[in-house]
Amino acid sequence: MSRARTALIVAQREFTTLLRTPTILVLALGFVVVVAGFVVAAGTGGYLPLILDLVAPMEILVPLLAFAFGYRAIQSDADRGELETIQTYPVSRLSFVGGVFLGRLAGLLPVVLVSLGLSAAAVVFAPGDAVSVVVRHGTVDAPVLFLRFVALTVLFTAVALAVAVAVSAAARSAREALAIAVVLVIALVLGFDATIVAALSGGLIGPDALGTLTALSPNSAYRGLVYTLAVGDVYTRSAPTPSLVAGVAGLTLWFVGALGVAVARVWRG
Amino acid sequence: MTDESADTTTDGTAETGTADAETTETADEPATGGTGAADPALVVEDLTVAFGDLVAVDEVSFAVEPGTVTCLVGPNGSGKTTLIRAIADLVGADHGSVERPESATRPVGYLPQAPAFRPQFTVAETLQFYADLTGEDVDVDATVERVGLGGVPDRRAHALSGGMTRLLGIAQATVGDPPLVLLDEPSSGLDPMMTRHVSDVITDLAADAAVLVTSHDLTAVQRIADQVLVLDRGRIVAADSPAALMASTDTDDLESAMSELVASESGQVATRGGEVDE
Numbered sequence A: 001m002s003r004a005r006t007a008l009i010v011a012q013r014e015f016t017t018l019l020r021t022p023t024i025l026v027l028a029l030g031f032v033v034v035v036a037g038f039v040v041a042a043g044t045g046g047y048l049p050l051i052l053d054l055v056a057p058m059e060i061l062v063p064l065l066a067f068a069f070g071y072r073a074i075q076s077d078a079d080r081g082e083l084e085t086i087q088t089y090p091v092s093r094l095s096f097v098g099g100v101f102l103g104r105l106a107g108l109l110p111v112v113l114v115s116l117g118l119s120a121a122a123v124v125f126a127p128g129d130a131v132s133v134v135v136r137h138g139t140v141d142a143p144v145l146f147l148r149f150v151a152l153t154v155l156f157t158a159v160a161l162a163v164a165v166a167v168s169a170a171a172r173s174a175r176e177a178l179a180i181a182v183v184l185v186i187a188l189v190l191g192f193d194a195t196i197v198a199a200l201s202g203g204l205i206g207p208d209a210l211g212t213l214t215a216l217s218p219n220s221a222y223r224g225l226v227y228t229l230a231v232g233d234v235y236t237r238s239a240p241t242p243s244l245v246a247g248v249a250g251l252t253l254w255f256v257g258a259l260g261v262a263v264a265r266v267w268r269g
Numbered sequence B: 001m002t003d004e005s006a007d008t009t010t011d012g013t014a015e016t017g018t019a020d021a022e023t024t025e026t027a028d029e030p031a032t033g034g035t036g037a038a039d040p041a042l043v044v045e046d047l048t049v050a051f052g053d054l055v056a057v058d059e060v061s062f063a064v065e066p067g068t069v070t071c072l073v074g075p076n077g078s079g080k081t082t083l084i085r086a087i088a089d090l091v092g093a094d095h096g097s098v099e100r101p102e103s104a105t106r107p108v109g110y111l112p113q114a115p116a117f118r119p120q121f122t123v124a125e126t127l128q129f130y131a132d133l134t135g136e137d138v139d140v141d142a143t144v145e146r147v148g149l150g151g152v153p154d155r156r157a158h159a160l161s162g163g164m165t166r167l168l169g170i171a172q173a174t175v176g177d178p179p180l181v182l183l184d185e186p187s188s189g190l191d192p193m194m195t196r197h198v199s200d201v202i203t204d205l206a207a208d209a210a211v212l213v214t215s216h217d218l219t220a221v222q223r224i225a226d227q228v229l230v231l232d233r234g235r236i237v238a239a240d241s242p243a244a245l246m247a248s249t250d251t252d253d254l255e256s257a258m259s260e261l262v263a264s265e266s267g268q269v270a271t272r273g274g275e276v277d278e
Helices: A003-019 A022-042 A047-070 A073-080 A082-087 A093-125 A143-170 A174-201 A207-216 A218-231 A244-266 B080-087 B123-134 B140-146 B162-174 B192-205 B218-224 B242-249 B254-261
Strands: B042-051 B054-064 B069-073 B095-099 B108-111 B180-184 B210-214 B227-232 B235-240
Touching (some): A003 A093, A022 A093, A047 A143, A047 A174, A073 A093, A073 A143, A093 A244, A143 A218, A174 A207, A174 A218, A207 A244, A218 A244, B042 B080, B054 B080, B054 B235, B080 B180, B123 B162, B140 B162, B162 B192, B192 B210, B192 B218, B227 B254, B235 B242, B242 B254
Parallel strands (some): B069 B227, B108 B180
Antiparallel strands (some): B042 B054
């Protein structure tokens, strides 16, 4: 049987597990409600304001949701001893980890996309806001910008979930998985940026290095790519952001590195 | 830690001696169960597994023939689970070799000591998942029926009793028709009726495969085993049929025979390192 077929079988099991886990469904609903709350609170004046209003919450909420969906995916199998049982079947580590990731992503992405879709719908259909879905402010506030934001958020979601799956494969217990997940979420949301700011204020790095260093954190890379590709000149002239190449490279390294860790640690080769 | 470069193989063929019903075999030569008419389904030679300084399995050699039930008995901490996990290739060997069948899609079926399954899935769904992993056309309904879970195929794993969960684990161990089935304490903690049922299931499994079982239930072992391997502090101290073991120790039951064969004293627990803790 091909690796792809095996991965799909594992993915189907993961997806069904998510659908049948009430806690996950509650978290998914909570995510949609919180995102909607941000949209309502910030107003629905256009796509560009919407992107600017959502990018910071997404930096926090997406990793939180991704870790909730993935931090125990493999660890729970290991905890039950089922991971050892699976090893007696013709399943490679790559197929298994790939399947776990794809199955969890299949459950996670719709939640993110629905919340962003509802946000966009609020811009289009909000009473009192005569927003054109074609163009509102010349070349700046167009739906295509929001679509870019959605695409980048999908990419960021995949990276965050890959890190969560890596935690799930590396942790030896549920408690350890939770501890690592909490530390990593804090590091992603605050730690990396705070470290860079501290290094900058301490003179360890110069302003010229910011473009590259901010790409090392997935959150900063995501933020930078959103500002570069979905917001454009309105913002990027006033803030240091990683270059397009550095941002994409940063996210790719985190994605590949995290899944590589998961494959290496899921069971001995 | 373990040395993953140890000589553990999955080669299919092996040559070993045949069982001698009159003589209790020792660890000095590979023990075999059954009649010796077929090539062994499993050959273990000089297998050693250590965790740092603790030697859990110490130069163990034996063979298991197709169509037989071999029971691995011994005190807690004697290395039974480590040995069975090494045979399943779940833990690396430091020395020695394990020759398993290579022709099957799934060479080894395995029941862990405390089987558990995703609570969100039913009995049938759980087995279907494992069946799908083999890539073969598996009759899940027949597998469920075989272990006696035909009345609860749609019951979710979290709603199964301990005995039912073990039966599901045994059913899982047979998915893909592995020629070698390893069962780690399949009747631990079960009531007498369920224990009897599990024993019957194991005997039934041996019609199609070689079965290696670890157990503390010596009454059941005496009933189902073609070969008994007595493990003490990581070493096989005796290997033969239940009747031959009782005869060689001049005892009337397997429990008494094991007491004669095992050096551990009552009230003490043998550790992996071979020492005895109070």
